Amino acid sequence: MTATVIDDELAFAGRDKAAVVGIGQTAFSRDSGRSVLSLATEASLKAIADAGLTVDDIDGIVRCEQDNVRPYSLAAAIGAKNLHYWADTGPGGVAPCMMMGLAMGAVMTGQAKAVLAFRSLNGRSEMRLGGTGRHDAIEVVGGFGSYDEFYLPYGLQSAGQTFALMARRHMLEYGTTAEQLGAVAMACREHANQTPHAQMNGRPMSMDDYLASRMISTPLRMFDFCLESDGACAVVITSAERAKDLAKPPVLIRAVAGGAPQDHRPGMMFPVVSREDMTELGGRQAGAELWRRAGVGPEEMDLAQIYDCFTISVILQLEAYGFCGKGEGGPFAASGALRKGGQLPINTGGGHMSEGYVHGMNHIVQAVRQLRGEADMQIPDAELCMCTGGPLPIGSSVVFRKAA
Amino acid sequence: MGAHSLLPFTQDRDTAGFFEAAAEGRLVFKACLDCGHALHPPTDHCPRCGGWNTAWKDAKGTGRLHTWTTVMHQIHPDFPAPYTLVVVELDETPEVRLMGRLQGEPELREGMPMEVWFEPLGEGGPVLPQWKPVEA
Numbered sequence: 001m002t003a004t005v006i007d008d009e010l011a012f013a014g015r016d017k018a019a020v021v022g023i024g025q026t027a028f029s030r031d032s033g034r035s036v037l038s039l040a041t042e043a044s045l046k047a048i049a050d051a052g053l054t055v056d057d058i059d060g061i062v063r064c065e066q067d068n069v070r071p072y073s074l075a076a077a078i079g080a081k082n083l084h085y086w087a088d089t090g091p092g093g094v095a096p097c098m099m100m101g102l103a104m105g106a107v108m109t110g111q112a113k114a115v116l117a118f119r120s121l122n123g124r125s126e127m128r129l130g131g132t133g134r135h136d137a138i139e140v141v142g143g144f145g146s147y148d149e150f151y152l153p154y155g156l157q158s159a160g161q162t163f164a165l166m167a168r169r170h171m172l173e174y175g176t177t178a179e180q181l182g183a184v185a186m187a188c189r190e191h192a193n194q195t196p197h198a199q200m201n202g203r204p205m206s207m208d209d210y211l212a213s214r215m216i217s218t219p220l221r222m223f224d225f226c227l228e229s230d231g232a233c234a235v236v237i238t239s240a241e242r243a244k245d246l247a248k249p250p251v252l253i254r255a256v257a258g259g260a261p262q263d264h265r266p267g268m269m270f271p272v273v274s275r276e277d278m279t280e281l282g283g284r285q286a287g288a289e290l291w292r293r294a295g296v297g298p299e300e301m302d303l304a305q306i307y308d309c310f311t312i313s314v315i316l317q318l319e320a321y322g323f324c325g326k327g328e329g330g331p332f333a334a335s336g337a338l339r340k341g342g343q344l345p346i347n348t349g350g351g352h353m354s355e356g357y358v359h360g361m362n363h364i365v366q367a368v369r370q371l372r373g374e375a376d377m378q379i380p381d382a383e384l385c386m387c388t389g390g391p392l393p394i395g396s397s398v399v400f401r402k403a404a
Numbered sequence: 405m406g407a408h409s410l411l412p413f414t415q416d417r418d419t420a421g422f423f424e425a426a427a428e429g430r431l432v433f434k435a436c437l438d439c440g441h442a443l444h445p446p447t448d449h450c451p452r453c454g455g456w457n458t459a460w461k462d463a464k465g466t467g468r469l470h471t472w473t474t475v476m477h478q479i480h481p482d483f484p485a486p487y488t489l490v491v492v493e494l495d496e497t498p499e500v501r502l503m504g505r506l507q508g509e510p511e512l513r514e515g516m517p518m519e520v521w522f523e524p525l526g527e528g529g530p531v532l533p534q535w536k537p538v539e540a
């Protein structure tokens with residue numbers, strides 16, 4: 001069909017046409033003592049300076065819909081007077097990879113010349129995402145399309161509990177073990193120990209340490225969980241053409257794709273329990289389209305930043321994005337593949353597990369560092385790096401490429 | 405099971421029927437009358453056949469344990485740990501899986517038969533369908 005050909009031309013038209021040219025971050029901590037706007041401002045100004053641009057060059061801002069910093073407030077705070085484009089995406093940790101798509105689209109269609117993408121949160125000191133906020137005497141929960149009324153009143157109240165239900169299923173079906181989950185946590189910790197700014201730097205972890213950590217929601221332990229962090233990350237995206245003249249080696253956005261799972265249910269994360277196969281992610285559909293658009297496959301990635309809200313999340317995504325077969329994520333992790341020198345080093349700054357939890361955005365910054373060759377724990381000759389976003393309820397992914 | 409301070413919103417236009425039935429001691433699920441596809445969480449449009457002819461159907465109230473987690477780290481003050489969350493697949497249709505909560509850390513196995521019971525959340529409050537293992 002003619003229409004299909006036209007669609008495919010557009011799908012590939014974005015390949016290598018936009019680039020990340022600046023990166024910035026704040027310190028990651030348990031209590032920043034500052035507002036999220038202050039954090040976002042610092043990360044953004046650093047990213048703009050890193051690119052060799054000025055605030056006057058920034059005419060677009062994209063963000064995560066859960067961010068408490070509004071794009072226009074950030075523009076005001078940094079003094080960007082030429083704002084002509086802004087957009088929100090999500091949900092939650094799914095946002096950063098989709099931000100790359102929004103920025104690429106804005107740059108390619110002339111809606112913006114230089115787009116700032118950011119995430120800022122006091123995820124430990126103010127807005128804890130694990131469902132541990134304050135509670136009033138009587139709360140009525142759910143409704144209006146959230147479907148939370150089917151879950152929260154039963155005591156299913158966090159992402160950790162949801163992924164624990166998925167982890168149990170994976171163990172029942174494929175024999176996945178605690179030690180295999182531990183291999184994911186240990187790889188991230190090892191990488192954090194070679195990354196000075198990582199929150200877990202200087203705190204090595206053995207398998208015994210992992211296994212001895214307390215159960216939070218069986219079968220998941222404390223060290224199956226990511227950190228809760230205060231911090232912000234920001235990056236600047238512009239056209240690949242303009243990127244050639246800027247301060248740092250450009251990192252091209254090779255392809256971006258999101259995806260919804262085959263058995264897709266309405267609502268946020270809890271309805272995953274009704275999926276025919278609750279260990280299947282939209283990452284499978286995102287990945288199929290990502291690799292098609294990128295013209296390269298998982299076997300060609302030199303490294304990856306895999307969204308690690310929990311260890312089981314990484315195992316499920318390794319399967320979904322085709323780095324290993326269905327049910328083989330556990331043995332793949334246990335083989336050492338995820339460590340530096342392995343088949344697919346992941347989360348090379350420590351990831352959410354051990355670097356800090358900036359809701360997927362620190363993964364984007366880390367990917368750029370690696371492809372510039374300026375990472376603390378540098379993967380030699382890294383040319384292709386994929387990043388994933390949060391695995392529920394839908395998936396998102398991006399392939400970055402070092403400019404030739 | 406302690407105080408009930410976390411109440412389901414029961415007036416949602418897509419989900420109210422579930423809680424209305426529960427208040428009468430009935431377990432229901434939403435399904436497409438044209439193609440039979442079960443819809444959970446409930447919607448009034450069937451994505452399988454494209455029809456709008458959907459309705460609440462009575463369930464037998466029996467199912468199989470699909471997965472579970474014992475919550476050891478307490479999050480909400482009125483849900484003291486440990487408790488165990490169960491996901492039960494309805495015997496009528498594998499397309500619907502519902503939540504339940506058991507006290508403590510019971511001995512459980514995949515596929516074990518489960519049966520529904522109804523938990524009123526306080527005097528005149530909403531009612532939650534809950535699940536427990538079928539007595540041997």
Ligand SMILES: [Zn+2]
Nearest residue numbers: 436439450453
């Ligand atoms: Zn139908």
